[in-house]
Amino acid sequence: MFFIAAFVMGVVFLSHHSDNLSSEARNSIEDVYGNMSYKGRIIEIHKIRRGGRTYAIACIDLDYSNVEDFHRFDKISAFRIKNNVASLPVGFIGETLVEPAKSILESNYVEVNLQNSSKMVFYSNNKITASKDLYYRSSNLREEDLLVCDNK
Numbered sequence: 001m002f003f004i005a006a007f008v009m010g011v012v013f014l015s016h017h018s019d020n021l022s023s024e025a026r027n028s029i030e031d032v033y034g035n036m037s038y039k040g041r042i043i044e045i046h047k048i049r050r051g052g053r054t055y056a057i058a059c060i061d062l063d064y065s066n067v068e069d070f071h072r073f074d075k076i077s078a079f080r081i082k083n084n085v086a087s088l089p090v091g092f093i094g095e096t097l098v099e100p101a102k103s104i105l106e107s108n109y110v111e112v113n114l115q116n117s118s119k120m121v122f123y124s125n126n127k128i129t130a131s132k133d134l135y136y137r138s139s140n141l142r143e144e145d146l147l148v149c150d151n152k
Contacts, residue, residue: 029077029136034118038065038086039111042122045090045104046148050140056090056101057141059149060110073146078138080146087149088112088120091135103129 040062048055062084070081080087088110093101107122107129114121122130 029134030118032072032077033079033113033134033136034116036065036067036070037113037116038067038081039063039114040065040086040109042108042110043085043149046145047093048141048145048148050142053140054093054095055140056093056105057145057148058086058088058090058104058110060086060088062086071146073138073141073143076138077136078141078143078146079136080149082150085149087146089136089138089141091137091139 038060040060043059043061045056045058048057062081065081065084065086067081069083070079072079078089090101090104093105103124104122107124109123109126111121111123113119113134118134120132120135121128
């Protein structure tokens with residue numbers, strides 16, 4: 001009986017801790033990136049394999065941005081704009097592509113937080129292929145990963 005109670009308490013604690021971390025990340029991303037908006041053509045999406053998982057960074061040739069050069073990398077988020085090219089973390093994409101990762105990887109244009117929508121909208125052939133909440137998570141990336149777009 002004691003072990004069952006301890007197990008249940010452990011699950012509740014881990015769930016609560018995970019919710020707090022997720023809430024902290026959302027709030028941090030909103031504070032840092034909430035007023036930033038941009039759009040542009042996706043030049044290339046780099047796949048980065050680390051820790052047994054595959055992540056992606058989209059290189060975006062900007063048509064519009066309300067910020068100039070920008071660089072941020074910390075335990076929660078990552079993003080870079082340099083010479084009118086943005087390095088945007090797309091997140092975990094996996095080995096076997098499933099929606100929405102497949103749609104994002106096939107996209108050729110993106111609009112981010114236009115009109116303070118808090119959305120990233122991906123397009124292919126002028127049709128929306130995927131839409132997701134603002135995502136700048138640095139999950140398993142390294143700061144130097146943001147440099148993959150510099151020669152585009």
